[in-house]
Every structure is written in structure tokens, then in C-alpha cells.
Amino acid sequence: QVQLVQSGAEVKKPGASVKVSCKASGYTFTSYDINWVRQATGQGLEWMGWMNPKSGKTGRGQRFQGRVTMTSNTDTSTAYMELSSLTSEDTAVYYCVRVVGSIDYWGQGTLVTVSS
Amino acid sequence: DVQMTQSPSSLSASVGDRVTITCRASQDIRNELGWYQQKPGKAPKRLIYAASSLESGVPSRFSGSGSGTEFTLTITSLQPEDFATYYCLQHYNYPPLTFGGGTKVEIK
Numbered sequence: 001q002v003q004l005v006q007s008g009a010e011v012k013k014p015g016a017s018v019k020v021s022c023k024a025s026g027y028t029f030t031s032y033d034i035n036w037v038r039q040a041t042g043q044g045l046e047w048m049g050w051m052n053p054k055s056g057k058t059g060r061g062q063r064f065q066g067r068v069t070m071t072s073n074t075d076t077s078t079a080y081m082e083l084s085s086l087t088s089e090d091t092a093v094y095y096c097v098r099v100v101g102s103i104d105y106w107g108q109g110t111l112v113t114v115s116s
Numbered sequence: 117d118v119q120m121t122q123s124p125s126s127l128s129a130s131v132g133d134r135v136t137i138t139c140r141a142s143q144d145i146r147n148e149l150g151w152y153q154q155k156p157g158k159a160p161k162r163l164i165y166a167a168s169s170l171e172s173g174v175p176s177r178f179s180g181s182g183s184g185t186e187f188t189l190t191i192t193s194l195q196p197e198d199f200a201t202y203y204c205l206q207h208y209n210y211p212p213l214t215f216g217g218g219t220k221v222e223i224k
Contacts, residue, residue, distance in 0.1 A: 035213065045160070045203055045215040059211050095159055101166070102150040102207045106159035 002026040004096050004107035011113045017084040020110045022096030029077035030054035033099040036070065036081045038092040039109075050099065051079060086114045118142055118206050122216030128224040135191040137202055137219045144184050145208035151180055151189045152203045160203060164189065191221075199223055 007021040022034065036048040049060035051070040058070045069082040079096055093109040119142040129135050139149065147167035152160040162171050164180035167187055177192045191198055204216040 035211075037213075037215075044218045045205075047213040047215065050211045050213075061212055099207070099210065099213070101148070102162070102205055103152075103160075103213070104162060104165075106161075109159055 002098065002105045004098065004105055006094075006096060006107040006110045009111040009113070011115065012086050014087055014114055014116055016086050016114075017082055018086060018112050019080055019082040020094050020096075020112070022079040022081070022107050024077045024079065024098070027098075029072075030074055034070075034072070034079040035097050035099050035103070036068070037095045037097055037103075039095070040089075040092040043092075048081070048094075053079065083112075086112075088114050090114050117212055118145055118208060118214050120204055120206055120214050120216040122204055122219055124219060125217060126220040126222065128222050129194050130224045131194055131196055133194045133224075135194055135198075135221060137189045137204075139182075139187045139189075139204035139206075139216045141185045141187070141206055141208075145206045147183045148206060148208040148210075149180075149182075149187050150205045150207070151178075152205060153198075153200045154203065155200045163202075194221070196223075 003025045005023045010018050012018050030053045035050045038046050051058045053072040072079045091114045095109050096107040097103040098105040121140045149167045151164040154160040163174050163178050168180045179190050181188050201218050201220045203218050206214050
């Protein structure tokens with residue numbers, strides 16, 4: 001069965017960076033895009049960007065230009081999302097998702113807390 | 117980019133009620149829309165894809181309709197386990213993806 005398993009919760013100071021991992025299993029990792037979505041506490045879902053594991057091509061939402069880096073390791077079927085210059089507004093649950101048309105599978109989420 | 121306007125943002129309903137949630141797109145997105153259910157502390161789960169196709173294993177009381185710019189999620193005979201937040205998601209001309217603002221369905 002398809003699974004996306006993310007790394008554990010993180011606490012970071014303002015100005016720092018965080019890197020979240022997402023290990024895929026149950027399908028051919030290079031066949032579908034991985035996207036990242038975040039959700040602040042009590043808020044809605046916000047799309048951050050996409051990555052094609054086969055080509056390495058990526059794209060970001062305007063709000064995240066210059067701050068988010070998405071990479072992958074095809075040997076381990078793992079995607080990564082690094083967000084830099086963190087502020088308190090980046091405190092949220094971050095999800096990796098598989099996109100086949102729309103989103104069909106979600107990781108369990110990784111809570112990133114930004115606090116001094 | 118396509119904008120999605122979802123309404124209402126919240127509603128109160130009783131077990132057995134019929135519930136309707138609407139998403140409007142800022143431009144024609146054909147049928148490239150899905151509906152998701154999210155319960156507290158959990159990742160969202162897809163209920164409907166391609167505007168009206170029911171995901172495998174999802175109860176038939178859930179249905180989706182619409183195309184173009186107006187879409188509806190209907191829950192007939194609301195059950196206790198249906199109290200959750202629902203989101204629409206458009207993927208026309210992906211990327212990007214755009215979510216509606218969400219509808220919280222609460223117990224009356």
C-alpha cells in the first residue's frame with residue numbers, strides 16, 4: 001500500500017532553517033510528483049510547491065519564492081523540503097502529498113514550531 | 117492562478133440532516149476538483165475526485181457534482197463520524213494547486 005512517512009516534530013528559533021523528510025513506499029517513487037502543503041493551527045490548507053522526483057524539477061508558490069527548497073533521493077525514495085528564514089508565522093503542520101491529478105495520498109504531517 | 121471560494125465557512129447540523137457545501141472557481145476548471153475531509157489532528161482524506169467520482173471505500177452518502185466554476189459536495193443523512201472540516205481542491209493547469217477555505221461541520 002502507498003505510504004508517505006514524514007520525519008518528526010521540530011522546534012526552531014526565528015531565522016533558522018528546517019528540513020522535513022518524506023519517505024515514500026508502495027509505489028514507484030519517480031512516477032509521480034510530490035508536493036508540500038502546510039496548515040497553521042486552526043487554519044486552512046496552503047499549497048507550498050511541487051517536485052518531480054524523476055526530473056528533479058521543482059516549483060514554488062509565490063509566498064515561498066526564495067525560501068523553500070525541495071529535493072529528493074531516488075535511491076531511498078525520500079523527498080525533502082527545506083524552509084529557511086523561519087518566523088513565527090511558519091509554525092504549522094507540514095504535509096508531503098502525492099499528486100496524481102489531484103492529491104491522493106498524504107503523509108502524516110510534521111509539526112514545525114518556531115519560537116525564541 | 118485559479119482562486120477557490122468555499123461556502124459556508126461553518127455550519128451546524130444534526131445527525132440525519134442533508135448538508136451541502138459549495139466551491140466556486142474564479143475561472144472554468146472543467147471537472148478538475150476534489151473534496152477532502154479532515155478530522156482534528158489527522159491528515160485530510162480524499163472523498164471525491166474529478167468533481168463527482170467517489171473514492172473507493174467512501175460511503176455513498178457522500179456525493180459531488182458540478183463542472184466549470186461551481187461545485188457541490190452533498191452529504192445525505194449526516195452521521196456522527198461526518199463531523200469534520202471539508203476542503204475543495206482544484207488542480208486545473210497544475211501546478212499550482214488551490215484549496216478552498218474549508219467548511220467546518222459541527223453538531224447542532
